[in-house]
Amino acid sequence: MSRSLLNLVFALVLCASISFFGENFIASNFAYYYDILISIGVNIILATSLNLVNGYTGQFSLGHAGFMAVGAYASASWSNHLDPIIFGIVNGSGNPVATNAAMFVSMLFAGAMAAIAGFAVGVPSLRLKGDYLAIVTLGFGEIIRVAILNLDFLGASRGLSVPGTYTNLFWTYGSVVLCIYVVLSLVHSTYGRGFLTVRDDEVAAEAMGINTTKYKVAAFVVAAFFAGVAGALYAHFKAFLTPEGFNFFRSVDVVVIVILGGMGSTIGVVFAAVLLTILPEALRGLAHTEFVPAAYQVLLENRLILYSLLLIILMLTRPQGLFGDGTAFKKWLGRSRAD
Amino acid sequence: MFFFYLALFLICLPVHAEETVKIGEVNPMSGAIGRYGTTCHQGIGLAIDQANSSGGVLGKKIALLTEDNQSQPGQTSTIVRKFVTQDKVVAIIGDLTSSATLEGGPIAQAAKIPMVTPLATNPKVTQIGNYIFRICFIDEFQGRVMARFALENLRAKRAAILTDTKQDYSIGLSGFFKATFVQGEGEVVREQSYSSGDTDFRAQLTSMKAAGPEIVFVPGYYPEVGIILKQARQLGLTVPFLGCEAWDSPTLIQVAGKAADGCYFSNQFSADDPSAVVREFRKIYQERFGSLPDNFAALGYDAVNVLLDAIKRANSTDSGAIRDALARTKDFPGVSGHITIDAQRNASKPAVILAVKDQKVQYFEKINPD
The missing domain is CATH 3.40.50.2300 (Response regulator)
Known part of the structure; x- marks a missing residue:
């Protein structure tokens, strides 16, 4: 067993034991922090997987929320219609073995559906470059949202309820660990060097005999799979879905995390996901305490402005991302100017 | 940091x-x-x-x-x-x-x-x-109130309904309106639909005009309703239009202008309520x-x-x-x-019924739950 695989198993066991021993305690006593913890996990998965496309492969996708929506609605429909039949779970309550098995299956289904969507979008559109790809992926995200708005069996604009809250710390952070593991192993493997060559110089890569489209589609499908898994976690935690939750701005949120973390830097992106999920909530928390003098309370009441300001300051002081090696970011900037 | x-x-x-x-x-x-x-x-x-x-x-x-x-x-x-x-x-x-x-x-x-x-x-x-x-x-009550208002106050027997199929709210209201209206010996002579964001309603309105309704019920949001009213008057469909609380916006009057006169809509509240x-x-x-x-x-x-x-x-x-x-x-x-x-x-x-008169929304009457 290689060392990285050992680390993966160790991390999964750790997640499982924390979930097994601490889940109920945290969820019942610190529900608010628990909520934020799960949101952090979902955002890490979204950002790390998008980083494979936007950071390592150098493509610019703006449709991640679309894949998340596919996953969320797929897992919600699966759970709504098939859980009672397969696992005998009625209204989300069943024995832990059944709910966890149901969660696993619905996550897999969500990931698979999102990956299929990723393949369907990727094959035709990844022949495009730069801005054009961004436009196509943006369009895809909107198509998904509008399609859901018009599909009555998915609740349309009313929204869709998902019985039961299956999502727990194990599934969330297990997926986080798996996602990071898959992305890192891919990029650091012999095969995965192909992603980096596509980013660094597409013409040279083709001259070397690398099938660049194949690499781009591979990155896209893997990213879509994990976005789907994140959607499943989100669906089974929030227990209610509306198409508006997966609009263009949700995609931009993820892109912001990736850029802030440093394109092509997994550790940076993970930290950025944690930071950008906590920051708005921390500002919310500060607004009602006496830590902040009354004169500054007006700032906190406009916390969204403050949040945006902090983002701008971070971007000005750390344009290469929190931890990033700046190459990917500069490369992307340079390329979009050249196109 | x-x-x-x-x-x-x-x-x-x-x-x-x-x-x-x-x-x-x-x-x-x-x-x-x-x-x-x-x-x-x-x-x-x-x-x-x-x-x-x-x-x-x-x-x-x-x-x-x-x-x-x-x-x-x-x-x-x-x-x-x-x-x-x-x-x-x-x-x-x-x-x-x-x-x-x-x-x-x-x-x-x-x-x-x-x-x-x-x-x-x-x-x-x-x-x-x-x-x-x-x-x-809830919507059920609002749909019922408008149907009763059409039957009793406006003495209408022939209604047309224009539904926004993109809004669940609109579909629900149309359904409840129709049920009560038909129960009260009224007849729904034409049903047409549109989607939020549409800007041209002439086809639907022409078809409605041909059916000769005495009132038209449009449970939609104000951005479209303003345009609907304007186009209806242009096509010569001059009967009163009835609506719901989603009409409640100054924008509706701004867009529709004179076309909104003589229309009624239900609301949760009116600032002009004399109580x-x-x-x-x-x-x-x-x-x-x-x-x-x-x-x-x-x-x-x-x-x-x-x-x-x-x-x-x-x-x-x-x-x-x-x-x-x-x-x-x-x-x-x-x-x-x-x-x-x-x-x-x-x-x-x-529910409060509001009337549009001289491009102003006025308190008309209150209908109690039955």
């Missing part, structure tokens, strides 16, 4: 302000529907301030904790979790939309904290559980915020007052006792009419 924020975040444990009754408010005060959430918040804040200046409730001051969900799905559940575990509120007011209430409601229900929504009209909202209440009437309680509310609200109170402000105001009344009657801040008192609310004199909470925890109260 990151650790600095993390540290700040972790020490932000709730500061206990003693001897207050904490009420949480969640509303969309920024984002797509931020405008509505803001006026609703003004109504809520006004009610809390009035109560505090007359001594609070049960001898304690009321502390209102307001959180903005930015009109974003996913936020309301986080906020409700914060309210019930961090802030330990006794009750929650909000959200004004159905989708956000459906998201946050199950958490309040599980924690057994009463949640009173000012304006979530989706029937499923109060079906979440016995701790979820609403202060507005004493509304006149008083209107005066105070206008002095403080410089604008007339709208639906959202009025229902936010009523939601707080109904809740405070329940706390007084329960004579306790125990959530269960408040819930029971809320469920027993009867004939509470709110600014949007006398409110009675029925067995399904929906408000039963009169």
Whole structure:
């Protein structure tokens, strides 16, 4: 067993034991922090997987929320219609073995559906470059949202309820660990060097005999799979879905995390996901305490402005991302100017 | 920097302000529907301030904790979790939309904290559980009221219906209108549909005109309705159009101009209501915020007052006792009419009919629940 695989198993066991021993305690006593913890996990998965496309492969996708929506609605429909039949779970309550098995299956289904969507979008559109790809992926995200708005069996604009809250710390952070593991192993493997060559110089890569489209589609499908898994976690935690939750701005949120973390830097992106999920909530928390003098309370009441300001300051002081090696970011900037 | 924020975040444990009754408010005060959430918040804040200046409730001051969900799905559940575990509120007011209430409601229900929504009209909202209440009437009542109004006041026998198929709300209203209208010996001569965002309705309107209706029922939102009215008059379809609370916006009159004259729509509240309680509310609200109170402000105001009344009657801040008192609310004199909470925890109260005359919206009459 290689060392990285050992680390993966160790991390999964750790997640499982924390979930097994601490889940109920945290969820019942610190529900608010628990909520934020799960949101952090979902955002890490979204950002790390998008980083494979936007950071390592150098493509610019703006449709991640679309894949998340596919996953969320797929897992919600699966759970709504098939859980009672397969696992005998009625209204989300069943024995832990059944709910966890149901969660696993619905996550897999969500990931698979999102990956299929990723393949369907990727094959035709990844022949495009730069801005054009961004436009196509943006369009895809909107198509998904509008399609859901018009599909009555998915609740349309009313929204869709998902019985039961299956999502727990194990599934969330297990997926986080798996996602990071898959992305890192891919990029650091012999095969995965192909992603980096596509980013660094597409013409040279083709001259070397690398099938660049194949690499781009591979990155896209893997990213879509994990976005789907994140959607499943989100669906089974929030227990209610509306198409508006997966609009263009949700995609931009993820892109912001990736850029802030440093394109092509997994550790940076993970930290950025944690930071950008906590920051708005921390500002919310500060607004009602006496830590902040009354004169500054007006700032906190406009916390969204403050949040945006902090983002701008971070971007000005750390344009290469929190931890990033700046190459990917500069490369992307340079390329979009050249196109 | 990151650790600095993390540290700040972790020490932000709730500061206990003693001897207050904490009420949480969640509303969309920024984002797509931020405008509505803001006026609703003004109504809520006004009610809390009035109560505090007359001594609070049960001898304690009321502390209102307001959180903005930015009109974003996913936020309301986080906020409700914060309210019930961090802030330990006794009750929650909000959200004004159905989708956000459906998201946050199950958490309040599980924690057994009463949640009173000012304006979530989706029937499923109060079906979440016995701790979820609403202060507005639901679509079924509104559809019925307009059908009765058409039959009895306008003596219409032939109606046409134009539905926005993209809005569940619109589909629901059309259904309820039709059922009552047909029951009252009326005839629905033509049904047509459109989608939010459309700008050309001539085809539908021409087909309706050919059927010769005496009234047209359009349960849609004001941006489209303004254009519909204008195009209808251009095509020579001059019969009265009837609508619902989603018509309630100055934009409708601005777009439609003269075309809106002679139309009627139902609403939860009218600032022109001649009753004493509304006149008083209107005066105070206008002095403080410089604008007339709208639906959202009025229902936010009523939601707080109904809740405070329940706390007084329960004579306790125990959530269960408040819930029971809320469920027993009867004939509470709110600014949007006398409110009675029925067995399904929906408000039963009169609808206001507004008429458009000389490009002004006027109070026409009140129709009581049957």
